[in-house]
Amino acid sequence: MVDQSSQNEDLMQDSNLNEHHHSSEDSFQSLIEENLGAEPAEKVNQDVGAGRGVYISTYGCQMNVNDSERMYSLLEMQNFVPVQTPEEADLILVNSCSIREKAVHKVYSEVGTFRKLKDKKPDLKIGVGGCVGQQEKENLIKTQPMIDFVFGTDQIDNLPQLVAQIYTDKTKRISAKFEHRAPYHVETLVRNPGVATFVNIAKGCDNFCTFCVVPYTRGREKSRPLQHILADVRTLIQRGVKEVTLLGQNVNSYKDSGIDFADLMAAVATETDIERIRFTTSHPKDFNQKLADTMALHNTKIMEYVHLPCQSGSSRVLDRMNRNYTREHYLEKIAMLKKSIPNLVLSTDIIVGFPGETEEDFMETVNLVHEVGFETIFAFKYSPRPFTKAAKFEDQIDEAVKTERLNRLFDSHDAMAFEMVKSYEGQILKILVEKADREFGKVQGRSTSNKLVHFLGSPDLIGKTVDVKITKAFPAVFRGELVQ
Ligand code: 5AD
Ligand code: SF4
Numbered sequence: 001m002v003d004q005s006s007q008n009e010d011l012m013q014d015s016n017l018n019e020h021h022h023s024s025e026d027s028f029q030s031l032i033e034e035n036l037g038a039e040p041a042e043k044v045n046q047d048v049g050a051g052r053g054v055y056i057s058t059y060g061c062q063m064n065v066n067d068s069e070r071m072y073s074l075l076e077m078q079n080f081v082p083v084q085t086p087e088e089a090d091l092i093l094v095n096s097c098s099i100r101e102k103a104v105h106k107v108y109s110e111v112g113t114f115r116k117l118k119d120k121k122p123d124l125k126i127g128v129g130g131c132v133g134q135q136e137k138e139n140l141i142k143t144q145p146m147i148d149f150v151f152g153t154d155q156i157d158n159l160p161q162l163v164a165q166i167y168t169d170k171t172k173r174i175s176a177k178f179e180h181r182a183p184y185h186v187e188t189l190v191r192n193p194g195v196a197t198f199v200n201i202a203k204g205c206d207n208f209c210t211f212c213v214v215p216y217t218r219g220r221e222k223s224r225p226l227q228h229i230l231a232d233v234r235t236l237i238q239r240g241v242k243e244v245t246l247l248g249q250n251v252n253s254y255k256d257s258g259i260d261f262a263d264l265m266a267a268v269a270t271e272t273d274i275e276r277i278r279f280t281t282s283h284p285k286d287f288n289q290k291l292a293d294t295m296a297l298h299n300t301k302i303m304e305y306v307h308l309p310c311q312s313g314s315s316r317v318l319d320r321m322n323r324n325y326t327r328e329h330y331l332e333k334i335a336m337l338k339k340s341i342p343n344l345v346l347s348t349d350i351i352v353g354f355p356g357e358t359e360e361d362f363m364e365t366v367n368l369v370h371e372v373g374f375e376t377i378f379a380f381k382y383s384p385r386p387f388t389k390a391a392k393f394e395d396q397i398d399e400a401v402k403t404e405r406l407n408r409l410f411d412s413h414d415a416m417a418f419e420m421v422k423s424y425e426g427q428i429l430k431i432l433v434e435k436a437d438r439e440f441g442k443v444q445g446r447s448t449s450n451k452l453v454h455f456l457g458s459p460d461l462i463g464k465t466v467d468v469k470i471t472k473a474f475p476a477v478f479r480g481e482l483v484q
Helices: 062-077 101-120 130-136 138-143 156-169 226-238 261-271 289-297 315-320 327-340 359-372 399-422
Strands: 053-058 091-096 125-129 149-151 173-175 196-200 243-247 276-280 305-307 345-352 376-381 428-436 442-446 452-456 465-473 478-482
Touching: 053 062, 062 091, 062 130, 062 156, 062 196, 062 243, 091 101, 091 130, 101 125, 101 130, 125 130, 125 156, 130 138, 130 149, 138 149, 149 156, 156 173, 196 226, 226 243, 226 261, 243 261, 261 276, 261 289, 289 327, 315 327, 327 359, 345 359, 345 399, 359 399, 376 399, 428 452, 428 478, 452 465
Parallel strands: 053 091, 091 125, 125 149, 149 173, 196 243, 243 276, 305 345, 345 376, 452 478
Antiparallel strands: 428 442, 428 465, 442 452, 465 478
16 A cells, blocks of 8 residues: 555654444434345436535545545445535535554544534534445444435445435445455546546455554455446546556455466556556565566656565564565565666565564665665654554554654664765656646656656646656655756
């Protein structure tokens, strides 16, 4: 997953790691739990929205961002009108994230602020979807009386039907079953795809890393058929898209009747006119030579950037995380990748303070970061999650120790990253221009290795790939000038 939280997010986190404890004493008469079934959206009265305003608040990873686009698109078909603020809305949806406890807190606190809006506008309907909805189900409605309905991660396509029911019978509802048997056959629904966009290729996860809630909130792993993905990419190209990022919790375990992820990437590269292909997130255990060879073979289209979460540099910790690789295996994969793709740029996810992590284990992680030379790291303090094995491990680490290790890891990485990116200064990079900057007269785009670059240029450049000379390089962002 691409986690959108900033690298320093956890630094600001307070030290409350307790899970939510919901009082389930409230007697709740009108609660109906049911699976709404897979009735197609078209069957719903097309005017459920009747011009009502809908606002969706989105947390977490790119999968959620895509899901929110899907929700907006489905609701627009029902004549809802997207609005910019919760105050203007008649329907508010919270698309929530539960990857770490802090993300859950954010959702609860935002939902809390909607109580006042509901006092002012009694007809306002509030629904919570996404991973917290999936995880908490009826607890959410029982403890947060302002919520009208909860819908799970597999129920997005039933949203029009669910909302129609909410408006007609005024009963609180929960729709959070996994559609285990239903194939993953959906087309990409995105309102304004822009120049670079995301295409879901798989969802769910079967890996059960002991720290991770995703297998419980996103369900079993499912892949979309290759032909559906190709059709989506072709449609997006017609809408002006130049770059797609193939998206899944675990893209490289993609499987569609004998076709694996490397085959899929080769097909997108050769059977569509897309200019750039990226992917996220891949798992080290499934990153094989065939995939590296495919990236090398199609290197004009498949970008030379890989996000490969290591989570820890200690084999002992990796084993307790159930990651299915050792430090040595991870380093072998990196060596293989660097050999196949000489200009490869790497980033990773890291968890510090996993239960039982010693100072030695932690230092192995710090050393791994330097040995690999990640340009970017996304590091987090371990946060115990419901249903997961590691939450029950007895050797939990003190919050203060986690914070201190996270700070030390970022400091150590920052020093290296500043040095690494300096070498970009003076280089000419190929930048796909994505949009105009907020700063007047400037545009922004990304290099092949995924660096964000700002430079002076006309909005006419949007959608074009241009040469830009880098004048100043910081770890997260570059400045440059157009080479005429
Ligand atoms: N605590 C802290 N970080 C976590 N991640 C996943 N689960 C947890 C957890 N319980 C991190 C992993 C993953 C990224 C998306 O979030 O590093 O790769
Ligand atoms: Fe979570 Fe591990 Fe699956 Fe990634 S591979 S979503 S970290 S369980």
